[in-house]
Amino acid sequence: MSDDDIKYPVELPKVDISAYKEGNRGIPYVTTFDSGAPGDHILIMAVTHGNEICGPIVLDFLFKNNVRPKTGKLTLAFSNVAAFESFDKDNPTVSRFVDEDMNRVWSPEVLDGDRVTTETTRARQIRSIVEEADYILDIHSMQTAIEPLMICGPLEKGRQYARQLGVPEFIVSDAGHAAGTRMRDYGPFGDPESPKNALLLEAGQHWAASSGDVALDATIKYLKMHNVIDQDAFSEHELPAPKEQKLISVTDAVTIKNGGFKFAEAYIGFECIEKAGTVIGWDGGEEVKTPYDNCVLIMPSRRQGVGDTAVRLGKLLD
Numbered sequence: 001m002s003d004d005d006i007k008y009p010v011e012l013p014k015v016d017i018s019a020y021k022e023g024n025r026g027i028p029y030v031t032t033f034d035s036g037a038p039g040d041h042i043l044i045m046a047v048t049h050g051n052e053i054c055g056p057i058v059l060d061f062l063f064k065n066n067v068r069p070k071t072g073k074l075t076l077a078f079s080n081v082a083a084f085e086s087f088d089k090d091n092p093t094v095s096r097f098v099d100e101d102m103n104r105v106w107s108p109e110v111l112d113g114d115r116v117t118t119e120t121t122r123a124r125q126i127r128s129i130v131e132e133a134d135y136i137l138d139i140h141s142m143q144t145a146i147e148p149l150m151i152c153g154p155l156e157k158g159r160q161y162a163r164q165l166g167v168p169e170f171i172v173s174d175a176g177h178a179a180g181t182r183m184r185d186y187g188p189f190g191d192p193e194s195p196k197n198a199l200l201l202e203a204g205q206h207w208a209a210s211s212g213d214v215a216l217d218a219t220i221k222y223l224k225m226h227n228v229i230d231q232d233a234f235s236e237h238e239l240p241a242p243k244e245q246k247l248i249s250v251t252d253a254v255t256i257k258n259g260g261f262k263f264a265e266a267y268i269g270f271e272c273i274e275k276a277g278t279v280i281g282w283d284g285g286e287e288v289k290t291p292y293d294n295c296v297l298i299m300p301s302r303r304q305g306v307g308d309t310a311v312r313l314g315k316l317l318d
């Protein structure tokens, strides 16, 4: 079986988000609810990638249930709407982005630079909202059907933040991608001295019904952690939390140098490769080997080009 033969059914609906276009911030698809009381500004972001349709389901739920912050502010925002609008359940993979990956543009060099794409244009629109926020939950999903995971960035503050939330079972601590900076690592969120913090949830396979459940559970718990909603609110939508979480530290990102990247097996992620030096794929003709024993493969990614991340390699820390 070749890598691209892994096909997944589209179980989740693409929700209609047109009602949220106007918003109240002068930026399409951005709505801020202000409690009027002092407190943190919490940002929940959906569809940073257009084919990750569980995020809009969660925001739609929060809107329809009239969720309002008890203190501080709550912003609900849809990121790459143009890509999401092109989502087609008969060809669900292609709507990840329009021109480029929206989660690789979050640096001053790009945002203040002269690169004009659908994604840089949208990122410049919502940049002020990201800068206003104190805490961000960015809701994503994954190509393959593996356990949900929380990406907490490289810093100890991110690891602690993911542990404070308590879900999902797996936490992945990593430094991101050579191709560009993610929103969760932007500015103060990537500064160890700043109290600002961000998490990136990978809720499961993009279109699996379970991803919708996991994303809603994590968001409800996240809002409770920040005391945005009452502790007994929406408990019927929560899932049991794991007894303990497992932290995987990413040591290497395999960035594609030559192109035509092929994996040695139909890896889906979380495979633990026992022996150092095992060939896990080929970059052009060049062998890609595991650098140490018990190397965990994180989110192997198909359909990627030169400069993109093919897979990340990690160590289970606990």
Ligand SMILES: [Zn+2]
Pocket (backbone or CB within 6 Å): 048, 049, 052, 140, 141
């Ligand atoms: Zn994503």
